[in-house]
Amino acid sequence: MAHIGDFLAEMLLHYQVDTVFGMPGGQTTALHDGIARRSPAIRHVLIRDERSAAYAADAYARLTGKVGVCDVTVGPGTTKLPDGLVEALNASIPMVALVGELPLDWLSLRAKGVASQGMDQVAFLQPITKATYLVPSLTALPDLIRSAFRVATAPRPGPVALIIPHDIMDAEWDEEKLRVVVDDRNIRAPSLRYGPPAADIAAAAELINRARRPAIIAGGGVHGASAADLLTRIADRVKPLVVTSLSGKGAVPETRDYAAGILNPLGSGAAIDLIRHADLLVWCGSKASQNTAMNWTLPTAGQATITIDADPLEHGRTFRPTVALCGDVAETLAALDPLLAAAPRPDWAGKIAEVKAAHAGRIATEVASASVPIQPPRVMHALAQRLTPEDVVISDASWSAGWIGAYIPATEPGRRFLYARGQGGLGYAIPAAVGAGAVQQTRGRGGRVITVSGDGGHSYAIGEIATLAQNGMRVVNIVLNNGTLGWLQMWQEFFFSNLRQSVDLGFGGKPDYAAAAEAMGLKGIQVRSPDQIEAALDEALAFDGASVVEVLIDPRATPIHSFRRRLAEPGKVSARPGTVYELRAWTVSPALADEPAG
Numbered sequence: 001m002a003h004i005g006d007f008l009a010e011m012l013l014h015y016q017v018d019t020v021f022g023m024p025g026g027q028t029t030a031l032h033d034g035i036a037r038r039s040p041a042i043r044h045v046l047i048r049d050e051r052s053a054a055y056a057a058d059a060y061a062r063l064t065g066k067v068g069v070c071d072v073t074v075g076p077g078t079t080k081l082p083d084g085l086v087e088a089l090n091a092s093i094p095m096v097a098l099v100g101e102l103p104l105d106w107l108s109l110r111a112k113g114v115a116s117q118g119m120d121q122v123a124f125l126q127p128i129t130k131a132t133y134l135v136p137s138l139t140a141l142p143d144l145i146r147s148a149f150r151v152a153t154a155p156r157p158g159p160v161a162l163i164i165p166h167d168i169m170d171a172e173w174d175e176e177k178l179r180v181v182v183d184d185r186n187i188r189a190p191s192l193r194y195g196p197p198a199a200d201i202a203a204a205a206e207l208i209n210r211a212r213r214p215a216i217i218a219g220g221g222v223h224g225a226s227a228a229d230l231l232t233r234i235a236d237r238v239k240p241l242v243v244t245s246l247s248g249k250g251a252v253p254e255t256r257d258y259a260a261g262i263l264n265p266l267g268s269g270a271a272i273d274l275i276r277h278a279d280l281l282v283w284c285g286s287k288a289s290q291n292t293a294m295n296w297t298l299p300t301a302g303q304a305t306i307t308i309d310a311d312p313l314e315h316g317r318t319f320r321p322t323v324a325l326c327g328d329v330a331e332t333l334a335a336l337d338p339l340l341a342a343a344p345r346p347d348w349a350g351k352i353a354e355v356k357a358a359h360a361g362r363i364a365t366e367v368a369s370a371s372v373p374i375q376p377p378r379v380m381h382a383l384a385q386r387l388t389p390e391d392v393v394i395s396d397a398s399w400s401a402g403w404i405g406a407y408i409p410a411t412e413p414g415r416r417f418l419y420a421r422g423q424g425g426l427g428y429a430i431p432a433a434v435g436a437g438a439v440q441q442t443r444g445r446g447g448r449v450i451t452v453s454g455d456g457g458h459s460y461a462i463g464e465i466a467t468l469a470q471n472g473m474r475v476v477n478i479v480l481n482n483g484t485l486g487w488l489q490m491w492q493e494f495f496f497s498n499l500r501q502s503v504d505l506g507f508g509g510k511p512d513y514a515a516a517a518e519a520m521g522l523k524g525i526q527v528r529s530p531d532q533i534e535a536a537l538d539e540a541l542a543f544d545g546a547s548v549v550e551v552l553i554d555p556r557a558t559p560i561h562s563f564r565r566r567l568a569e570p571g572k573v574s575a576r577p578g579t580v581y582e583l584r585a586w587t588v589s590p591a592l593a594d595e596p597a598g
């Protein structure tokens with residue numbers, strides 16, 4: 001007998017969803033049956049913790065542009081979803097979470113778990129999703145599935161929870177009454193694209209053409225709109241300075257002369273230095289968040305600004321842009337393109353080259369370091385030399401973000417670096433690798449997935465490495481083991497008078513993450529000295545399965561520039577307690593100053 005699980009699986013197939021990530025419960029078994037009956041067109045990947053299901057769906061969506069789908073059972077399944085839902089909400093990732101529920105008639109019994117696993121799921125999920133729907137009847141189901149995909153993919157994309165009561169999930173499917181019809185516009189995000197008015201485009205083009213030192217700050221929105229190729233073509237011609245947020249990495253190849261890497265306190269030194277010299281900042285698909293805006297010291301008072309964002313609510317949050325372009329990033333760039341002049345700016349190009357060269361010298365020394373314990377730049381550099389354009393690199397939320405960001409250049413336009421910057425939660429990388437690994441398997445082009453985590457982040461998701469092994473995913477998990485929560489350890493040291501409280505994770509040479517990996521069915525390699533790095537990476541990258549490469553790194557190594565300066569001045573402690581956290585002044589960006597030539 002066909003049941004609603006079959007109907008759901010059919011609807012998912014029509015939305016071109018080929019993989020669903022989740023953990024079974026009695027309330028969702030019909031869904032798993034429906035998926036199993038349609039294998040291999042659609043498959044279910046069992047994760048070991050529902051948090052991972054949402055993160056895996058997030059990575060699937062980031063890499064395919066399609067909707068990431070995960071499923072959880074009522075109650076304790078649902079309460080583990082928020083990490084991934086909030087990440088997707090903040091990072092504008094299209095996702096649908098299929099959530100089990102008690103039978104509809106039992107809703108009054110859900111309080112205090114009187115009916116097993118019961119809770120108010122709507123109230124719980126609503127604030128952390130773009131929309132949450134509780135399916136009220138069988139006949140309403142098709143429309144609510146379509147609504148879930150419509151809302152998830154509409155600008156600005158985000159996660160939607162669809163709560164399906166047990167009686168509806170287990171009901172018979174009358175194929176005459178419930179028809180499988182979907183809106184094919186909602187397969188990918190963004191489902192709709194729109195551009196700004198012509199007058200705004202003209203004003204912005206005029207500003208860019210007049211600027212002497214224009215800079216583009218590209219965010220994750222460039223990838224969300226699949227606009228990296230277009231942005232690269234424009235930048236190749238117009239040659240502004242281009243920097244990106246972490247999420248925007250790959251918006252242009254970082255190997256271009258005009259590209260200066262990631263703008264972030266733990267990002268590229270050249271980006272941080274150069275951005276203050278720009279006279280015009282074009283925020284392109286970027287929220288101008290605390291990190292990308294360098295603690296909102298950007299834009300500076302003298303910098304003209306343009307904001308390009310599909311979400312009208314983003315324009316003017318921390319400054320009034322000189323020109324606001326409300327529209328899809330790709331549409332807006334396409335409209336600007338013919339109006340932009342390829343005016344040579346030799347002074348600006350010279351400045352960019354000079355600052356980049358100054359930092360390149362330091363970087364060359366760092367990546368050649370032969371010291372023991374190992375310096376992370378050396379590991380990242382060796383990895384960079386071994387990557388192909390098919391590979392995907394996933395960062396955990398720790399200093400790994402900075403190590404990847406500054407030492408592994410994006411060589412092609414497009415999203416092949418994933419960062420959980422929506423929320424910045426530790427423990428993203430490995431679950432996301434489950435999603436990315438599934439995408440790589442479907443693509444079948446031999447691309448690998450590489451995660452980089454600290455020992456803290458790795459510990460969050462260590463159970464999930466077995467999922468990678470079980471599914472035969474080609475994922476290399478690099479654990480930069482400094483035995484401590486490095487970021488917090490230094491924070492305590494610098495700002496709380498050398499405090500060392502609840503930051504150490506290593507004890508007596510344990511945990512041994514390589515040995516743990518072996519025990520869980522992966523290849524495990526421990527690297528203790530720089531001369532072992534290359535062979536370890538070669539072995540892991542060539543391995544047709546999942547591996548952990550544990551690298552024992554220097555606990556004093558940090559990618560944060562201000563922390564490095566503090567390390568160079570031993571004993572300097574700044575009191576953090578008592579700090580007043582004032583809201584940065586909201587500023588009005590000026591028109592471009594008319595400067596004399598020269």
Ligand SMILES: Cc1ncc(C[n+]2csc(CCOP(=O)(O)OP(=O)(O)O)c2C)c(N)n1
Nearest residue numbers: 398399425426454455456457484485486487
């Ligand atoms: C879920 C979560 N809890 C706490 C934090 C705060 N936090 C940021 S970095 C960090 C330390 C991370 O340690 P580790 O993963 O070992 O990496 P390292 O800092 O040593 O590079 C912590 C606790 C966070 N970002 N996410």
